Ligand SMILES: Cc1cc2nc3c(=O)[nH]c(=O)nc-3n(C[C@H](O)[C@H](O)[C@H](O)COP(=O)(O)OP(=O)(O)OC[C@H]3O[C@@H](n4cnc5c(N)ncnc54)[C@H](O)[C@@H]3O)c2cc1C
């Protein structure tokens with residue numbers, strides 16, 4: 214008799230983990246099927262944690278920030294080897310896998326390693342070492358995404374990489390051309406530049422991360438240039454000639470040729486539905502390459518849910534986990550107060566870090582909303598002076614009529630933490646009064662919120 218569960222979760226990334234834990238907390242029998250030998254998905258194994266850990270190591274090795282990191286010998290700073298760079302990343306990854314496996318185990322979740330394929334609407338066949346057929350009342354698909362591999366790039370070459378392969382570098386590049394100035398390309402370009410590697414960042418577009426508030430995008434580009442990133446804007450890479458030895462040659466749309474030791478292609482990510490055999494479950498729409506869901510994360514087959522990167526935007530570890538929690542809550546009649554948080558922040562781990570929540574100035578202008586802008590530079594508060602971040606700033610946007618907060622945008626050290634005050638204020642629909650009436654620790658970057666609020670109100674009175 215094949216095992217029966219209340220819930221099968223396909224994929225053990227942040228979306229699958231959150232769905233499994235939520236259902237288990239509701240007393241349900243849960244199985245998670247994971248094709249990789251490890252739990253954690255892209256977030257732990259190839260994406261979020263590796264890239265953020267490598268960034269931290271690069272900051273330490275370059276002396277841009279001095280911190281004691283696991284296994285990183287700071288006396289190496291110059292001439293670091295690839296092992297120096299990857300050691301801390303491997304330690305963090307391994308510890309976090311253990312943490313997730315431990316959490317699933319404590320909740321009694323069964324983890325089966327193998328590739329899951331639907332064999333019916335309530336049945337999943339697992340191939341691989343743990344081959345078996347599982348049955349469940351409900352299914353959550355959390356199979357994530359894979360890097361897009363544009364045609365014409367020889368990915369089999371050991372110096373032409375996608376972002377998944379970066380954690381397997383076998384030597385430090387002398388120079389690197391990063392193709393695609395999206396979030397992944399920008400983050401990795403900063404890391405390589407911080408390590409002192411000649412770094413080119415190439416994109417067919419002409420603006421850095423255009424979804425950011427324009428002030429932050431401009432400030433980030435200036436900081437990245439100071440770090441040593443060489444931007445190549447308005448150029449598409451049309452050809453990639455990678456000889457066995459010697460530099461890789463990139464043919465650009467203008468006719469220019471750019472050469473580099475290594476090439477990293479960051480041209481977006483695509484939903485992973487290929488292995489799933491979705492037709493067997495009645496998921497016809499998945500044939501187009503993406504699972505479509507309603508506001509409860511139900512697919513066209515209502516007992517089958519899909520969460521995380523496999524359903525597309527915003528495709529973040531943070532939002533995937535929220536979706537997993539909401540889907541499992543809905544599946545077992547314990548809906549949380551809202552499907553997912555109404556307010557979703559963005560944290561981008563470039564050097565410097567950038568983080569934002571709510572509306573940008575451009576969006577408010579386009580919507581015809583009258584607003585006030587308030588700014589505070591990191592060096593205007595004592596903590597900013599202490600850490601010496603001279604370029605960092607917070608920008609707040611308030612509705613002019615009632616001073617309700619509409620957006621918070623931060624660039625600088627720990628921006629992705631600083632933004633959380635803005636996130637909470639937006640969640641409760643607060644405005645200038647709350648930020649002025651709150652007692653912040655001193656000295657902290659939180660105090661930026663008071664200063665930026667004063668700045669907005671003074672500008673509103675025409676006294677700035
Ligand atoms: C370089 C990089 C940096 C990133 N940085 C950030 C960041 O700073 N902050 C942030 O919030 N997000 C970041 N992300 C995005 C984040 O990693 C993803 O949004 C997140 O991992 C998606 O979670 P998920 O659960 O949907 O899928 P995944 O984490 O991709 O997990 C899916 C899992 O499903 C498994 N699987 C797939 N198909 C099957 C099958 N048929 N059977 C069994 N198992 C299967 C896979 O092996 C995988 O383990 C980054 C991504 C990358 C690539």
Ligand SMILES: NC(=O)c1ccc[n+]([C@@H]2O[C@H](COP(=O)([O-])OP(=O)(O)OC[C@H]3O[C@@H](n4cnc5c(N)ncnc54)[C@H](O)[C@@H]3O)[C@@H](O)[C@H]2O)c1
Pocket residue numbers: 363392393394395396397398399400415416417418448449450451479480481482527528529559560561562
């Ligand atoms: N901190 C974070 O939140 C974080 C970090 C990393 C990744 N992510 C997730 O990963 C996703 C994918 O990121 P991404 O950066 O790979 O994709 P992206 O789609 O954001 O950016 C790809 C870029 O590549 C450019 N491009 C594509 N082909 C090109 C070519 N031949 N020549 C020149 N330019 C080319 C495009 O113009 C685009 O700007 C993000 O949207 C996000 O969901 C999030």
